[in-house]
Amino acid sequence: MSNQHLDNEKFKSGFISIIGRPNVGKSTFLNRVIGQKIAIMSDKPQTTRNKVQGVLTTNDSQMIFIDTPGIHKPKHKLGDFMMKIAMNSLKEIDMILFMINAEEGYGRGDEFILEKLHGVTTPVILVINKIDLIQPDTLLTIIDQYREKYNFAEIIPISALEGNNVDRLLETLKSYLPAGPQYYPADQVTDHPERFIVSELIREKALHLTREEIPHSIAVVIEKMSRRKDQDIIDIMAAIVVERDSQKGIVIGKQGSMLKEIGKRSRVDIENLLGSKVYLELWVKVQKDWRNKAFHLRDFGFTEDDY
Known part of the structure; x- marks a missing residue:
């Protein structure tokens, strides 16, 4: 661990869990933010099986992203295991990004996740991904719909694939980060071997x-x-x-x-x-x-x- 920022009170750091239904674009987002491929992408749901941590370090902050398997009702032992990882990732973190696919809209899978989020005291930021695939009017309807369902700290629409609004999301995340140390060296982008x-x-x-x-x-x-x-x-x-x-x-x-x-x-x-x-x-x-x-x-x- 670098001691470079340990004495600097202005340095902010924290752990951010990315949750959402399968195939909403969590891995695409993570790869864009980190700037290189550390999470695999596929149009098949449930591609991510293990927690993948992406580390984004700037001169005044470090965000450690945890990409979880899509939350879903399990059908086999591997499914149980993936579900357990996803729910465990909500513990002992500083922020939760709940990502949805703008094109799919609200569904039973989201309802299932929101039920799990009730009682969580961590700030939850709703990220509406894939906005490049919908009309602006549809976006406003989606925002209103989700706002009624849960008291989100922020609601931010993005396109992880195109990069639209991703910088704004990162600035918002930084504003919620607590003061903290630099957990990883500045050039390390993941904790996976x-x-x-x-x-x-x-x-x-x-x-x-x-x-x-x-x-x-x-x-x-x-x-x-x-x-x-x-x-x-x-x-x-x-x-x-x-x-x-x-x-x-x-x-x-x-x-x-x-x-x-x-x-x-x-x-x-x-x-x-x-x-x-x-x-x-x-x-x-x-x-x-x-x-x-x-x-x-x-x-x-x-x-x-x-x-």
């Missing part, structure tokens, strides 16, 4: 390329990650885990074409992240029904002990 982000980048490409054919039954396990001696090359060996043999065939593709494409696209992002050349070897293995088996969830990095 590189291995985790590498596995997430591979998972993102696999989800994106297999589209509707593969549901969320993909996990990625990094088996080996090491730098070659005296060379600027990192060797990465990773297994893409699916639940059924039929899914394995889809991920591998005709004559290995799908797996090759996943590898090619992943390598570009991983090289950008690590700043080195990467040799990436991927293979696919089947673990039947892994999302409902606690020992598999542990193997793939989903551990309740952390939360």
Whole structure:
């Protein structure tokens, strides 16, 4: 931890939890604010499985963002686990960003979240995302509708994708931050180890390329990650885990074409992240029904002990 600002009473810092229904744009927002890709993006709901912390440091403040899995009614053990993370993230933080998708409007999922927020004493800021996709009149209706449902500290419309109004949101967040220390070095943008982000980048490409054919039954396990001696090359060996043999065939593709494409696209992002050349070897293995088996969830990095 840097001591640079510990004696400076004007320095402000705090932990900000981003919550919302699945697929409202939380990861897009986090990546824009931090300025590089640390959270994976997909148009499939429930893409984010673990807390991802993004750290934004300026000369007078540090905001630590916690991106949670979308809050939803769980359907399996992995769902229970994701829900537990999301609700636990509301404890011991300084602010809550409740993000909604302007295009979807108010729904039962939002009702479920607002019920959970009642009794929370932390300031809750409503962020209406994806305003680039709606008419201005619709926005006013949405603001009025949500204002009736909950006493939000602030209501701020943004487009995380286009960047509209994001600076205003950050200024508002800063005004709510308490005085505090710099928790992380100024150049650190996440608390996740590189291995985790590498596995997430591979998972993102696999989800994106297999589209509707593969549901969320993909996990990625990094088996080996090491730098070659005296060379600027990192060797990465990773297994893409699916639940059924039929899914394995889809991920591998005709004559290995799908797996090759996943590898090619992943390598570009991983090289950008690590700043080195990467040799990436991927293979696919089947673990039947892994999302409902606690020992598999542990193997793939989903551990309740952390939360």
